[in-house]
Amino acid sequence: MFIRRSNYADAYSRIKVASLSGSCTVLIFVALDVDALCACKMLSVSGLFTLMKQDFISHKIQPISGYQDLMDINQTVVLNNENLKFLILLNCGALIDLYQYLTPQDHISVYVIDSHRPWNLDNAFSNSNIFVFDDGDIEEKLYEERKAYDALVEMGDLELEKGSDDSSLVDEKENFSENENLEEELSKKKHKSSTDDEHKASESLEEEKDQEKLLDVCMYSTLLSSPHSTEYDSRKATQKKYYKYQKIISDYYDSGTWFGECISSQMYSLASDIGKEDNELLWFAVIGLTNQEMHRRMSYINRMNPLSTSDTENVKRTNGKTADDSSIRAKEEFRFMLFRHWRTKLKVWSEYGKKRLHKLFAKMGISLNQCHQVYTHMDMDLKKSLREKLDKFAPLYGLNNLVFPSFVRTFGFKCTLSASDASYGL
Structure with a gap:
């Protein structure tokens, strides 16, 4: 799920409460770029003005250069660490499904603070222990994507079920077609029995059996005409919605890669919310912002204004x-x-x-x-x-x-x- 900018302070308060145990409860993953280094400095690195130092929060910093490092640290540090309560990912993790790289554990919450886009929607919208810090894009610009994601989750395994359901409907229609052929054969036999009196006795017995089959056909056609047909139409409508929502999600992922607000700026927003902003933290936020500008990672609108x-x-x-x-x-x-x-x-x-x-x-x-x-x-x-x-x-x-x-x-x-x-x- 995602954390709105107005709730940054609440998320930080959870870290403070968990740190009261006295053990090292926070592990920070830091990507090797300027913005992440500035955000890390603002959060934790030794200094007079860093947030965690002021609040006496024990933590450990782990630089990572790729997703393989994330998996390795998960195996060596995160697993079976009962003291660990929070993982903070700085400028890494937004693009991937983190549960493919980090083993889910109920007692560990994962905070993703990342400027890379697009978001992996499983991280942003699923009800899990993964929390992404929203710079405003998710709440303001991803309304349709969120609606589509929630609808697909509610539909569940429709993609797997529809194959067997459609095949059963096809079988029913084939059976109905066979019974129609049987009805035609029955009418032919009636015509033949009226002209041929020699086999009248033997055919009368067959006619009785065919009459019973004809009765079954009538009952089956009545059954198929209303409830099964309605169910089939409903299933087709659901399938149409399914493909519509899938296209919305696919278009979002296929729109390319871009950057959101620099995370050092988000960390300064956090410092402002808890009343600990100062010139030192502002300077790190400025460096992160300038780095985005120099590498043309800011949006076109921001650069033109x-x-x-x-x-x-x-x-x-x-x-x-x-x-x-x-x-x-x-x-x-x-x-x-x-x-x-x-x-x-x-x-x-x-x-x-x-x-x-x-x-x-x-x-x-x-x-x-x-x-x-x-x-x-x-x-x-x-x-x-x-x-x-x-x-x-x-x-x-x-x-x-x-x-x-x-x-x-x-x-x-x-x-x-x-x-x-x-x-x-x-």
């Missing part, structure tokens, strides 16, 4: 105002870290490409001496005008979409770190 950075465009300071300043602000970032992408377009490995690059710098009014400087050591006036100059001249050289909305965080007087750089560093 980026957040406004008008409030921060006039910020001049590159470091903190105070030594303990840890503020986070929105800022547009350059895609210069995608070196292979823009180097391929400029062809800088060739002399012609180098000349084009130098020509671009010349048009932008940037000397080669400044180009060889570290960005932080460049003239401030050049850095301030870099965005405007790139917007004007870069498209002439095929360099489009060099800027995307992101965030930066200030670490006092030390430095200012962008979320994109932190994501690439992870």
